[in-house]
Amino acid sequence: MQPSIVILGAGYAGLLCALQARKLLSADDASITLVNKHFYHQLITQLHESAAGARSDRSIRISLPSIINGKDITLVKGIVQTIDTKNNLVLLENNKSLAYDYLVVALGSDTEYFNIPGLKEHAYTLKSVNQARLIRTHIESCFARFPYEQRPELLRFVIGGAGFSGIELVGELADALPKYAADAGIDVSRIELYNIEAAPGILPGFDQQLVEVAQRSLESRGVKFLTGQPIVKVEDSIVHLRNGESINTETMIWTGGVRGNQLVIDAGFNTDPRGRAIINQFLQSPNTPKVYMIGDCALVIGENNRPLPPTAQLAWQMGIATGKYLYHDIKGGTKAAFIPHIVGSVASLGRKDAVGKVLKSYRMYGKMAYMAKEASNIRYLTKIGALFKNEPFSSTLSNVSQ
Template sequence: MNKRVVVLGAGYGGLVAALKLAKGTPAGSVDITLVNKYDYHQLVTQLYEPAAAAKRDTEVRIPLKKLLAGKPIRFVQDVVTKIDPKEKVVTLEGGELSYDYLVVALGSETEYFGIPGMKEYGMTLKSVDEARLIRTHIERCFAEYPLDPRPELLTFVVGGAGLTGIELVGEIADWLPRLCEESNIPREQVTLYNVEAMPSILPGFEPDLVAKAEEVLKAKGVIFKVGSPIVQVEPGAVHLKDGGVIQSRTIIWTGGVRGNQIVVDAGFETEPRGRAKVNEYLQAVGYDDVYMAGDCCFVLNEQGRPYPPTAQLAIQMGNSVAHNLAADLQGRPKTPFVPKILGTVASLGGRDAVGKVGNNYKASGRVAYFIKDLSQIRYLAKIGALMK
């Protein structure tokens, strides 16, 4: 009887793991089932673009039917509700799946840090549906303003100045002039804030790149509030720790992630923010038949701190999981996972960006944007998305 491998999640880590495992095992030797809530793969790192009308939704979602065509992978569109690693059973909204090996790549959930009102009144950007909601909400604010000219309708707040927050605020800043022209509203009546609890934007980026990003975004009208934690959100108001209040109907929260609650509830060993602990082969602690990939788990760098949850890390984890799982199935030695961080580039809207590639090369402007675009094309080629 073939070994049954169930992969939970078709994000970067899960999709790559399933595709590589199918390619790296003899035909007919393993039954692979991929479970995902949606019938498409989401380019989560690009969601800021449809959120600000820079791309269509269809440009950041790829039908799984296309990606899995001709592959020995069974796709199940369903929602995971429970994992029982002792019984080797996954419960879905529509039934159950038993497995011999499990790959958990369910991604992360939003971390609200206990900020009152943030979950209730803030929007997040973790799916194509949420990107559409943000875009529609901003357009509605512009539509309402001529009929009810309250300043809070045209005051927009992006909470968090990490990669997602900066890329989103840059794209919104580029979008605002078009919205103003369409609505016949002067640009000076629109305010765009980026609020960050830390003393600087883009943590992990070098100071000269941070300064360049600030310069570019300020020129587009972005107002930064750094070192200013949000302490409460209520309808129409964002309260800051320094006592300041921003009157706004729009707060988009990009300030943090935590592990998936399903992973916590399954009893896997996790750190305080709910991300699963794994060994050097990306197996869940205490479970040799369960592999983890992506934001639902973490690995430590040389300084003993977790690597930031990024797409490139998830992709590399997916590759490693497939390699080691195939080794298990074929009785070969496994290989420890060693991340190779190739650099990080942050889009600033339009065709502008800042970033670092490898250990030494820094880039900004169109060159940095080209590097980011090239990285995206390489990934699409890897998963077969560029094939007709």
């Protein structure tokens, strides 16, 4: 019988891994099983748009059966409970299990709450289409209730965390909230939008010049930044800050931390203190080389010897690389070490603005950065499309040997 590849998670990393592996390996070479919580792939880099009502949920949810149709990839809808590396088994809900010869763990990240009391219980998070819908419908109901209840906390919105995800969400809300107010016949000046960050400034890792551009853009749209201000406790609707002040709000959204996946820790894999799986240069778990760990659940060290932040482009590259590694595992040949190519990053700041850097040197802001951001989204969909259509996929193998 041919070897079985089981891939856990159909996010950017897992889906591209499955498509790349199937591109290189025929159904006779290996079976491929893709396990995912939903029957859809999620464009999670667009979730901030969905949470603010600027994009439909449907456009962010891509049917997995339609992508893998006719490709001899078995899709299993299920939630992974544990990984049994001794017996090469994945255990799903309802006592179902899947045997594997090669396992790819691409289960994404968990939220890091830094043990802040009440934060997990009282804050929304934005890691799925369903969570985005929860946030969006909650915000809309705040505006609908305000004319009856008149409580200022209904129109006070607090985003915890000024990293990439937090700032993109703040930008989107800065554009969307005034529209909701106008629709509900509420004076726009009643809206309060806070961004709270423990670090001294917003967008850590970005050039200071871009940070200032972003901050000015958002402040001009009414955003109030509270930087250098850790959250110390969250009660039902009260966010307590270290300086003793507190903010009363019906809407607290936490984007302030990510960590590896608890399932990876529970399965006994080695992780760093933030729960990210330790992997070798071929993205394998060092002691169990038949297990690949890719995407946000894994730790990748960058050129400056510091961990790379978990991003879609990194997950995407790890997925493609692992598809190729699996080909070499089964068909032979030499693997080349994984080298991430971070070509830049662009943070959107709402519907019309963005800041970004490309190839670590060229800075962008405003309309041009926004266009680049849109282009990167389109590029991803094109890439899935190319793998999906079985069209010639340029430099499929050559990249590995670079």
